[in-house]
Amino acid sequence: MLFSEPRQAEGSWVSSPSRLAITLPYYYETRFSMFRILKQSLRTGVVTEAAPSHNDAELERLGIEVRRHIDARFGGSLAIRQVDAGSCNGCELEIHALNNPFYDVERFGIHFVASPRHADVLLVTGPVSRHMETALRRTWRATPSPKFVIAAGSCACDGGEIGVSYASCGTIENVIPVDVKIPGCPPSPVDLLKGLLGALEIDR
Amino acid sequence: MSRFDWLSEYLARLEDDHLIARHGDNRALAPAHRLELDAEDWGPAGRIAAAMGLRHAGVWADPLGPGPMESDTEIEGPAIRVQACLEQGGDYLILQTLVSQARPVLGSHTPAYPGVDRLERHAQDLTGVRFLRHPDERRWTRHQAWSADDYPLRADFPIEGRSAGRTPADVDYPFTRIQGSGVYEIPVGPVHAGIIEPGHFRFQAAGEDVLRLEERLGYVHRGIEKIAVGRDPQGLIRLAGRVSGDSTVAYAWAAAQAMERAAGCAPPPRATSLRALLAERERIANHLGDIGAICNDVGFAFAHVQCARLREQWQRRSAALFGHRLMMDTLVPGGVAYGLSETGFRELRLDHAALHKTIEPLFDVIDDHPSLDDRLIGTGILAQADARALGCTGYVGKASGLDFDVRRDSPYAPYDQVRVEVPEETAGDVAARVRVRMKEVRASLWMLDRLLDALPEGEIAVPFPRPEEGAMGLGLIEGWRGEILCFVRFAEEGRIARYFPRDPSWFTWPALERLIHGNIVPDFPVCNKSVNGSYAGVDL
Numbered sequence: 047m048l049f050s051e052p053r054q055a056e057g058s059w060v061s062s063p064s065r066l067a068i069t070l071p072y073y074y075e076t077r078f079s080m081f082r083i084l085k086q087s088l089r090t091g092v093v094t095e096a097a098p099s100h101n102d103a104e105l106e107r108l109g110i111e112v113r114r115h116i117d118a119r120f121g122g123s124l125a126i127r128q129v130d131a132g133s134c135n136g137c138e139l140e141i142h143a144l145n146n147p148f149y150d151v152e153r154f155g156i157h158f159v160a161s162p163r164h165a166d167v168l169l170v171t172g173p174v175s176r177h178m179e180t181a182l183r184r185t186w187r188a189t190p191s192p193k194f195v196i197a198a199g200s201c202a203c204d205g206g207e208i209g210v211s212y213a214s215c216g217t218i219e220n221v222i223p224v225d226v227k228i229p230g231c232p233p234s235p236v237d238l239l240k241g242l243l244g245a246l247e248i249d250r
Numbered sequence: 251m252s253r254f255d256w257l258s259e260y261l262a263r264l265e266d267d268h269l270i271a272r273h274g275d276n277r278a279l280a281p282a283h284r285l286e287l288d289a290e291d292w293g294p295a296g297r298i299a300a301a302m303g304l305r306h307a308g309v310w311a312d313p314l315g316p317g318p319m320e321s322d323t324e325i326e327g328p329a330i331r332v333q334a335c336l337e338q339g340g341d342y343l344i345l346q347t348l349v350s351q352a353r354p355v356l357g358s359h360t361p362a363y364p365g366v367d368r369l370e371r372h373a374q375d376l377t378g379v380r381f382l383r384h385p386d387e388r389r390w391t392r393h394q395a396w397s398a399d400d401y402p403l404r405a406d407f408p409i410e411g412r413s414a415g416r417t418p419a420d421v422d423y424p425f426t427r428i429q430g431s432g433v434y435e436i437p438v439g440p441v442h443a444g445i446i447e448p449g450h451f452r453f454q455a456a457g458e459d460v461l462r463l464e465e466r467l468g469y470v471h472r473g474i475e476k477i478a479v480g481r482d483p484q485g486l487i488r489l490a491g492r493v494s495g496d497s498t499v500a501y502a503w504a505a506a507q508a509m510e511r512a513a514g515c516a517p518p519p520r521a522t523s524l525r526a527l528l529a530e531r532e533r534i535a536n537h538l539g540d541i542g543a544i545c546n547d548v549g550f551a552f553a554h555v556q557c558a559r560l561r562e563q564w565q566r567r568s569a570a571l572f573g574h575r576l577m578m579d580t581l582v583p584g585g586v587a588y589g590l591s592e593t594g595f596r597e598l599r600l601d602h603a604a605l606h607k608t609i610e611p612l613f614d615v616i617d618d619h620p621s622l623d624d625r626l627i628g629t630g631i632l633a634q635a636d637a638r639a640l641g642c643t644g645y646v647g648k649a650s651g652l653d654f655d656v657r658r659d660s661p662y663a664p665y666d667q668v669r670v671e672v673p674e675e676t677a678g679d680v681a682a683r684v685r686v687r688m689k690e691v692r693a694s695l696w697m698l699d700r701l702l703d704a705l706p707e708g709e710i711a712v713p714f715p716r717p718e719e720g721a722m723g724l725g726l727i728e729g730w731r732g733e734i735l736c737f738v739r740f741a742e743e744g745r746i747a748r749y750f751p752r753d754p755s756w757f758t759w760p761a762l763e764r765l766i767h768g769n770i771v772p773d774f775p776v777c778n779k780s781v782n783g784s785y786a787g788v789d790l
């Protein structure tokens with residue numbers, strides 16, 4: 047059962063909010079909220095899962111293609127700037143999921159940053175809409191070298207359902223150089239994680 | 251009460267103004283009634299509808315190409331059919347008219363209905379229909395990928411476009427400016443700081459206060475309407491499921507419904523129940539994600555983490571039972587692609603109970619937590635009058651006192667068989683939108699069990715008959731954001747001639763511009779998240 051009742055802290059003191067009655071009335075409300083929060087958190091326990099395996103065969107099975115080797119190490123930490131270049135937003139939902147407690151990418155030193163100037167990696171989704179073409183090029187130029195581009199999602203890798211048209215440039219590769227491709231519509235968080243971990247290890 | 255009690259009054263008022271309205275074949279766009287107008291009566295008909303308080307549910311243009319014309323008109327050469335949808339009390343009315351492609355001019359509905367401003371500009375950019383007396387002459391969906399005298403949806407426009415070179419940025423778009431001492435401008439986007447879709451926001455602010463916000467979208471225009479042309483029904487559903495990925499089930503359903511109505515195909519009862527099951531799952535997943543994200547935007551990480559974990563578990567179940575974490579490609583023309591096994595059925599039951607048990611204490615905390623109250627109550631208020639004027643549906647409308655819901659007010663199978671609770675709040679602030687979403691999660695969870703209780707036996711799909719050339723269909727689905735409208739017209743051999751999906755965000759994006767007024771710039775992210783308009787859904 048996916049929704050298993052997590053291990054509960056037996057006889058835990060937080061399960062008795064009645065003790066709160068003795069706190070000062072002024073703080074009562076806040077405190078009560080705090081206890082409810084603690085209770086819920088303890089009930090939930092730790093849900094983070096072990097890292098997925100990401101050996102070469104696995105990466106190959108996922109079709110993750112390594113085009114270029116990067117010259118410098120990222121020091122075990124990867125700063126990612128995500129760019130939606132024309133996605134349907136499905137890919138973004140799954141990239142978001144990387145931050146949920148099950149995957150918790152931050153524990154691998156992978157974090158999402160707000161500016162391309164802080165980024166090692168551009169994680170680009172969607173086909174590149176023509177209206178985003180220049181913005182994507184500029185974002186790429188604003189990213190300091192050595193930089194690394196990951197195309198995430200079928201649209202980004204091969205054009206997906208959208209392809210090339212008056213409105214779409216098609217794949218990311220048609221606009222900027224791509225190092226790693228993570229296909230899938232959208233790629234699952236596990237696929238994304240494998241791709242990212244694979245990218246981290248490329249130069250090791 | 252008799253259905254459609256306002257139609258006769260509308261007709262009478264049209265007549266008072268000497269407008270001639272002919273009744274169209276009413277099966278053609280069921281459940282909507284159809285009125286054919288002369289082009290010169292288009293603008294006045296909109297004005298009269300607004301005076302009666304009808305809701306405008308969108309306008310779209312359909313270049314008919316050089317093919318055979320169905321009606322006897324004096325128009326020479328290719329024509330463009332323009333259609334608009336009006337609604338009140340769950341009854342829908344389609345207005346339609348024809349203009350010649352050589353001189354496609356109509357009166358604008360925007361002066362009476364500010365919500366259709368961008369829909370009219372979209373139609374103008376893509377088909378060349380000009381709306382006279384439109385208060386805003388600027389382009390909307392068009393940036394620099396095609397020129398002002400090219401119209402991508404016309405038959406003579408090549409799908410690959412006319413220029414193969416690089417597309418420059420749309421730097422000359424004339425934003426509205428406010429001047430005054432201490433007034434400054436903050437341009438944001440199209441590439442945003444978070445993991446979100448691209449769009450541009452232009453703030454005019456004084457100190458911390460937002461004086462004005464202007465949105466500029468269209469960055470993820472992928473030519474959906476053009477690349478839909480020529481697809482077969484299955485291909486259209488696949489594309490529809492990728493118009494706005496977070497609403498993949500609702501879009502696929504709206505397209506399926508429109509095509510099935512055009513083809514006279516009734517999906518079996520088990521299929522419609524399973525579609526509803528998928529759609530309610532989609533609603534719950536998105537609301538959970540957004541409730542968490544709203545809390546996160548005001549620094550309340552606990553709720554974010556909890557909601558994210560629940561959403562993840564929910565998506566995993568979707569993957570296990572329906573083959574996809576977002577339930578993409580679960581619908582087919584005539585039914586659904588996945589059945590539900592006995593084990594799946596039992597697993598869903600357990601999931602529902604477990605989620606119910608988990609959200610109760612969680613939602614209690616969110617509902618009344620002092621630090622959340624501080625930030626969410628009174629923030630980003632959308633007045634009911636604004637919500638009504640713009641035609642907002644979904645949680646944005648419901649939080650501002652408009653409790654319209656297609657599932658209840660114009661029920662389609664299986665919602666005609668199950669009670670639909672429509673939450674309503676009146677405060678119109680971020681907190682109200684959060685409360686509406688929490689209530690919708692509870693209501694959908696309840697409904698999921700009722701759907702399972704009454705899950706019919708039998709087939710999950712029927713063969714999809716080939717629709718006649720010229721057959722049209724209208725899909726109306728309550729997606730998690732609100733009412734999704736979908737128009738489909740068939741060409742010969744069961745191919746798509748026109749596909750137009752209208753996202754509820756067309757009306758809630760302008761609502762965001764209004765509700766941010768007088769709020770502080772740092773509250774924009776939480777206001778934006780509470781509305782969560784789809785960029786992809788309106789950029790098309």
Ligand code: SF4
Pocket residue numbers: 132133134135136137171172173198199200201202206207230231232233492495
């Ligand atoms: S790959 Fe799929 S989910 Fe991702 S942007 Fe393309 S259509 Fe959407």
